[in-house]
Amino acid sequence: MERNVVVRNIPRADPAVIARLGSAGVATVYEAQGRIGLLGPDIAPIQSGARIAGSAVTVESHPGDNIMIHAAVEMVGPGDVLVVAVTGPSIYAMVGDLLATSLRAHGCIGLVVDAGIRDSAELIEMAFPVWSRTIHAQGTVKAHPGSVNVAVSISGAAVDPGDVVVADDDGVVVVRRADAVAVLEATEQRLATEEATRARLESGELGVDFYGLRARLHDMGVEYLDTRPTSAES
Amino acid sequence: MERNVVVRNIPRADPAVIARLGSAGVATVYEAQGRIGLLGPDIAPIQSGARIAGSAVTVESHPGDNIMIHAAVEMVGPGDVLVVAVTGPSIYAMVGDLLATSLRAHGCIGLVVDAGIRDSAELIEMAFPVWSRTIHAQGTVKAHPGSVNVAVSISGAAVDPGDVVVADDDGVVVVRRADAVAVLEATEQRLATEEATRARLESGELGVDFYGLRARLHDMGVEYLDTRPTSAES
């Protein structure tokens, strides 16, 4: 049956690739990699305006127990993002400002956690970005085993240790480590296209022309009328 | 059966009336028009501090499909608010920064949408105010017909094209176009009354005196006691 393990060494993607994924942001990376890897909107930022990308150090915790997060601190390196999954639904505060201080001291640049957090004002003040299920001060214990740096599943997304996690105001997306270079390439192509599109749309060009949607609307039976029909049904 | 139509021309209320409704804000307008037309709190602002009023250009979309929003851009004029209803529950991102850029280029001043949006940081940075069900990057398709400028229903409120939409940090309220002048009149009377009331309350006068509630409290059997009763029940 399931062993509980703490894995010391994990592979990581190229820091330059990670940084460029981060600057593209969640929505663009999610699109560029084929609309996969997105966490649900229930894992939301506690701050506004943060955008990070880093390598996932993963934690599988018992709900309401943060002992494995303490174990994970030792495994964190510069540029890592801690990703905490729980084995059952939970809104306990898994992390507060002390644990965040410890994570940061070891290089961690942010936290994604499928549970609650607390000391939210302090976390924002110390600019340690967090994406969590809720803000709630309810305290945890240190009594149940779990694992660090194993495959986890969080809010509908699978994460392996070393995968690239991108997070911003839109949520969190996971890029498989093996796909990072290819996804970056697709991302940068997409960014270039978006830039060109933005300029045309700003100038007033219409997406229905631009994307060739008029024919599709016609084929779907959408009719253009000068005024609303006078009959009862809309 | 239902036709899918895009209606080009809609009536609009007097821009001066719209502007004055906007400056009064959601709560006052909602009260002034007899406590109707309010959307539920599930459609919430993604930013704080925005307050807008405009004419509704309405969209009825298939969930997870934003082709009709592209069709709607062409129908938007200066000062309009896009109101997007869906034919089934959805948290897909119906609008991102590119579509917002296009809407703004045609004069649109804000968006009310019964679904998700993405690029939230960019939308806030470009000061394009949005009221939505959630923030979520999940992408849409362009495959199902819908309508533009038909009567829609969104979060419990009915909206006709050309109705006045007022939105701020408290949510969104819809004023029927035909009622706009009368509602404005009631709104401005209410504002004047509120101003006078505020001054009296600031000076320490009590609402129980001011609104004549002491007699009502007495009639309902509410007793005033100097200290808590010592018996077990409160």
Place this chain on the structure above:
Amino acid sequence: MERNVVVRNIPRADPAVIARLGSAGVATVYEAQGRIGLLGPDIAPIQSGARIAGSAVTVESHPGDNIMIHAAVEMVGPGDVLVVAVTGPSIYAMVGDLLATSLRAHGCIGLVVDAGIRDSAELIEMAFPVWSRTIHAQGTVKAHPGSVNVAVSISGAAVDPGDVVVADDDGVVVVRRADAVAVLEATEQRLATEEATRARLESGELGVDFYGLRARLHDMGVEYLDTRPTSAES
């Protein structure tokens, strides 16, 4: 059966004790008093960055009716926090800027309410902090009796009039008046300990060493591995 009463005089804790509890914040006070008295995360701040502590003036209201809040204004004194419980689930706006103006004129420093509020922009602008279930403009009536300064229950926490309410970005915690001094003592011990811990964690010391967790992890069967196991199961 239940009488509806308005109680004029309530005991209060020592203002100096209240102030020091307030500066410690919700998470620390909640921990210091043995993890009790915390409201659920459904009662959340409408602003960010506020931290208050005060004596509870309690209101038991019929859902959708704010007449008892008007009655409560007269009972509020400087430094009090109004705590409004409802006898059934509700998202009506129980308080807006006028009532907040009146509360403040009588010394009230904040509001905790198990329902909605409105005029949220105005409340934030006037720096009157609020913890509520939702923001929603839906209006109330003044038609059903209730009580002021009786024992109430709100979001899982019991509150007696005169209890100390501490509220910040993490939520709301209630300290029994009779426990206030003892809880403060425990709180300040905890703060001192936290400060020392923070310094050690900032310097890179590990919580697993610091808190003596290595033995516990070992006893629970957690194994340390240098790399991920190659077998199928994680």
Place this chain on the structure above:
Amino acid sequence: MERNVVVRNIPRADPAVIARLGSAGVATVYEAQGRIGLLGPDIAPIQSGARIAGSAVTVESHPGDNIMIHAAVEMVGPGDVLVVAVTGPSIYAMVGDLLATSLRAHGCIGLVVDAGIRDSAELIEMAFPVWSRTIHAQGTVKAHPGSVNVAVSISGAAVDPGDVVVADDDGVVVVRRADAVAVLEATEQRLATEEATRARLESGELGVDFYGLRARLHDMGVEYLDTRPTSAES
């Protein structure tokens, strides 16, 4: 501004058409009319196994107030379904067994209500089917005006008085009265097709063959493999 009215006479669809729509059920009618008119899953049956169809007598109520339902009883005729919308979110019990007894005495065959109900055991025992937002005993008042037999919006669907309401274990769908005959025709075609399809599927034929999906899967890049790839990524 909005008038509050009780409309005595409404048009209704042909009872034979209504009955045949009812026997087809919600999912089939919803599909047959082009995937519109479906209420959200938040309006759910309190019983299992009921399936009804009838003409909508509509009510627009203040939340927590059922006076307009009393007014509506007089307007109900044999075979009608009462559809109760509210002007704001609510979980009050709008109907209990007494009101259901009264509705039934006037011919009403069921209730769809965007709020709570109570006496659920008695309602099930008397076989009066109900689709509601929740079961909750919280009581209403009779203090706010509303309307009977006006256009309403409920859980994302618009309903006019006299529209056909079909409800079963899958939820509730609304067929516009003017569309009832055409929708019935499409429904019965669909039923016939479904029957044929069912027979073929029962015999083991595959939908991928039957619906011609193999080519589509191929075009979308889906590969068929004999065994799972051995590489790390799935």
Place this chain on the structure above:
Amino acid sequence: MERNVVVRNIPRADPAVIARLGSAGVATVYEAQGRIGLLGPDIAPIQSGARIAGSAVTVESHPGDNIMIHAAVEMVGPGDVLVVAVTGPSIYAMVGDLLATSLRAHGCIGLVVDAGIRDSAELIEMAFPVWSRTIHAQGTVKAHPGSVNVAVSISGAAVDPGDVVVADDDGVVVVRRADAVAVLEATEQRLATEEATRARLESGELGVDFYGLRARLHDMGVEYLDTRPTSAES
């Protein structure tokens, strides 16, 4: 600060009074006692058709810990209902079929719990009725102190040990022990009135006449029309 206690002896109401309250059901008792004491609809029956009344043996538990329920079994007597409150939100299974077997062996007739339960099929089969927040198999620990037979608060209702708990398909209502006789009297008067009302409504009499609502509707400005107005607004 809070002591954790297990109280052996509690007062109970007269069994005959309890039984008659039980036969009246939740909605009637709730109304008869002035619309107080009702738990929110989030605490719902796992079975259908059960109706019980008994004396509350109360438990205050740490979330995810059921040791105090084990302690409570010894304090349960014939006809008691176990009422389990938690000090923080939780969906853990606090009770399964073994604990229910133990509770029943000591006379307990049902369970109200602000958390999850499991072995739901077995509980229904053994006819041990349960009202809970959810059904979920997630397991608990036995590691945190709590109390038995102290005042608790559950889903918005306060419960003292020995209070009368009535529960059925509509939910759960609490009658203060000291009020039980008076509430029973009011309940039986209400039942008599309801019976008479039911007969008149069954015969087709209208509530608008019966309750004298026509004048009220008129005073509120509700107009009766023979047909829908032809103008645009409803």
Place this chain on the structure above:
Amino acid sequence: MERNVVVRNIPRADPAVIARLGSAGVATVYEAQGRIGLLGPDIAPIQSGARIAGSAVTVESHPGDNIMIHAAVEMVGPGDVLVVAVTGPSIYAMVGDLLATSLRAHGCIGLVVDAGIRDSAELIEMAFPVWSRTIHAQGTVKAHPGSVNVAVSISGAAVDPGDVVVADDDGVVVVRRADAVAVLEATEQRLATEEATRARLESGELGVDFYGLRARLHDMGVEYLDTRPTSAES
């Protein structure tokens, strides 16, 4: 990047092992395997009284698209359970009675799906058990690629093709195929223990004695009192 694949052959556990796991039920298996593998309570049975166990055939679908379920039918064998994960939140009806008919024709004994289903009455009547997020008739398309028989994540649990899925009224639990024999052994030991425990509890023995909890309660500071303390605090 992610390939979309349909895998034809998957390993399965021994049918005798699967059957015995099934007869033990969700709660017991979940406990026996160390409290892992449980889906959240949001995936709930649409029927009551069903209990199944089978080998997982997994599907990863785009939300609102069921083409991959059609592809999966061909891969289903006798005794399999279809497990459908989605790449984003969704309440669309992914399966109705036709698709269930087809699944059954190929040996499938039940469905676990992180989305909606429809034709619920028909599914119950044909005794095809389903665990889903909701019941909702909203229709899907067949337009987006996905995979069959890859590793998926559903409601917090990871599932590999060929894992054992046990589902009953308490929810759904997943046993890793490689662990099935060991988990069965632990399960049957647990069943035997439970049987002995049940007999002792039925006879009135107390869990506090039986499980040796009295010492633990004492150590945690829980005091036994004959009557409630008379002071104000409980």
